[in-house]
Amino acid sequence: MVGDPLAAVYPVNDFGPAMRGMVIGGVGIVHVFLAQFAIGGGFLLTYFQWLAMRGVPDARRFLDGYFKLLVLVSFVLGAMTGVAMWFTTIQVGARTIGLMVDEFHWLWATEWCCFAVEIVAGYTFYRYGPRLDDRSRLALLVLYSLAAFLSLFWINGILSWQLTPGAWLDGHDVWAGFFNPSFWPSLGYRTTVACTLAALVAAALINTVDLPRPARAALLHHASRLLLPMVVMPVFGLWYLAVMPADSRAWLMGGSVAMTLFLAMAAGASTLLGVYAVIGVVWRRSYVSGATAVLLLALAFAATAAGEMVREGARKPFTVRQVLYSSSIAPGEVARLRQVGSVTDDPYPLRDRARYPTEQLALGALVVRAQCSACHTMRGANALVHLTGGWGEDQMRMNIAQLQRTKAFMPPFAGPPREVEAVIQLLRWEQADAPPAWPTSADPAVLARIAGWLDEAGTAPASEARARSGHEPTARSGGAR
Numbered sequence: 001m002v003g004d005p006l007a008a009v010y011p012v013n014d015f016g017p018a019m020r021g022m023v024i025g026g027v028g029i030v031h032v033f034l035a036q037f038a039i040g041g042g043f044l045l046t047y048f049q050w051l052a053m054r055g056v057p058d059a060r061r062f063l064d065g066y067f068k069l070l071v072l073v074s075f076v077l078g079a080m081t082g083v084a085m086w087f088t089t090i091q092v093g094a095r096t097i098g099l100m101v102d103e104f105h106w107l108w109a110t111e112w113c114c115f116a117v118e119i120v121a122g123y124t125f126y127r128y129g130p131r132l133d134d135r136s137r138l139a140l141l142v143l144y145s146l147a148a149f150l151s152l153f154w155i156n157g158i159l160s161w162q163l164t165p166g167a168w169l170d171g172h173d174v175w176a177g178f179f180n181p182s183f184w185p186s187l188g189y190r191t192t193v194a195c196t197l198a199a200l201v202a203a204a205l206i207n208t209v210d211l212p213r214p215a216r217a218a219l220l221h222h223a224s225r226l227l228l229p230m231v232v233m234p235v236f237g238l239w240y241l242a243v244m245p246a247d248s249r250a251w252l253m254g255g256s257v258a259m260t261l262f263l264a265m266a267a268g269a270s271t272l273l274g275v276y277a278v279i280g281v282v283w284r285r286s287y288v289s290g291a292t293a294v295l296l297l298a299l300a301f302a303a304t305a306a307g308e309m310v311r312e313g314a315r316k317p318f319t320v321r322q323v324l325y326s327s328s329i330a331p332g333e334v335a336r337l338r339q340v341g342s343v344t345d346d347p348y349p350l351r352d353r354a355r356y357p358t359e360q361l362a363l364g365a366l367v368v369r370a371q372c373s374a375c376h377t378m379r380g381a382n383a384l385v386h387l388t389g390g391w392g393e394d395q396m397r398m399n400i401a402q403l404q405r406t407k408a409f410m411p412p413f414a415g416p417p418r419e420v421e422a423v424i425q426l427l428r429w430e431q432a433d434a435p436p437a438w439p440t441s442a443d444p445a446v447l448a449r450i451a452g453w454l455d456e457a458g459t460a461p462a463s464e465a466r467a468r469s470g471h472e473p474t475a476r477s478g479g480a481r
């Protein structure tokens with residue numbers, strides 16, 4: 001059901017100091033920002049065309065000026081970063097993206113068609129707009145906006161399914177997966193963000209138009225109408241929080257410091273922006289200078305970035321809730337991998353095999369690549385060497401054997417005791433600065449202790465173990481930290 005077996009997934013690239021999850025987050029943030037602006041930009045262009053047809057002075061001039069160009073740039077760059085997303089996801093989470101394509105290919109094809117219409121309509125307007133009559137211009141812009149919005153509509157269903165697959169879980173009904181519990185709040189939220197971005201870019205740009213100040217203020221007033229939807233943003237945000245799984249919500253509300261900070265950043269930046277926009281710009285009609293508009297845009301970018309981090313982070317330890325862990329292992333496979341080993345069938349050699357003096361250390365490196373590298377690096381971001389720096393050897397063994405208890409947003413360890421021990425020896429070897437010789441550890445008593453810890457933690461993720469026993473999350477932190 002979950003695509004190919006683990007062994008068929010090509011080992012991912014190594015992205016240096018960033019962990020794999022961070023790479024996709026980084027590209028995603030830029031892509032989302034540009035793509036959402038391209039959508040809001042369409043709304044704004046349509047609105048200004050309509051204003052121009054009703055005789056509002058300078059509306060057409062603004063429309064045919066830089067703004068059109070900006071929308072073009074953003075949808076071209078948006079398209080390019082969209083392709084970059086595909087390139088990174090197939091390296092970072094081949095199995096996840098494979099599953100998404102398997103389940104939603106027709107919807108994805110539909111999304112692609114909408115996107116194609118968006119590109120053609122946008123480009124036609126850019127190329128021929130100045131020569132067309134008003135009605136055709138309006139028609140083209142409505143088509144562009146509709147297509148852009150629909151491409152958001154389709155992709156939103158597929159992405160929100162990852163966090164809340166909902167009723168799709170029983171029976172794999174495509175529409176149940178698409179209209180999943182977070183579909184509407186997330187669509188609403190993203191649409192309001194799209195409008196906000198367009199209004200802010202317009203505000204920055206209006207300042208550069210060569211017009212007397214009252215004329216600019218009038219344009220600004222029109223553009224700021226697109227800030228109004230921000231009023232309902234908190235509703236969508238809270239709705240989204242309400243439908244997400246309880247454990248994800250718990251990470252965001254204090255369970256994980258990083259996630260809580262990201263949420264606070266997203267909420268704080270949007271609130272500041274919203275209060276200023278609605279009270280200052282819309283209600284009191286204060287003039288937004290170019291510098292202020294750029295500053296507000298930076299705030300909006302921070303909010304978008306933090307929001308995407310929240311969305312990606314809240315799914316942990318899954319890439320698709322209850323179906324696939326971030327490590328590309330399915331929950332149902334863990335018990336078997338505990339028997340046979342997680343890398344026994346891994347046909348792909350290590351790129352830096354020559355670095356490791358013993359077989360055990362090389363095994364450790366394979367296990368880390370398979371089970372940990374989506375979220376950790378050895379020495380860069382979320383570095384395993386540093387996280388375990390203060391731990392004793394047995395403490396390491398227990399905490400890694402009981403990974404889902406150590407931090408509930410990690411998946412259970414999916415290998416036999418010898419793989420745990422290989423990881424421990426690798427970490428200790430790295431902590432000792434990779435000396436040329438290292439003893440192999442094969443004490444049966446040690447392996448038996450590890451087996452006991454593995455059995456005690458079981459093979460279920462922390463969320464399920466808790467649901468069954470009715471306890472609070474065991475986000476036990478290992479000793480020294």
Ligand code: HEC
Nearest residue numbers: 316317326327371372375387388400407409410477478481
């Ligand atoms: C789904 C993502 C994910 C995966 C997969 C994952 N981890 Fe983690 N791990 C995290 C996060 C997030 C933290 C929290 C880091 C922090 O507190 O700064 C963490 C923390 C840790 C810590 C420190 C725990 C503490 O209490 O201080 C260790 C040790 C660790 N991970 C080891 C591993 C090992 C070994 C693997 C692979 C067998 C692994 N992790 C797989 C996400 C993951």
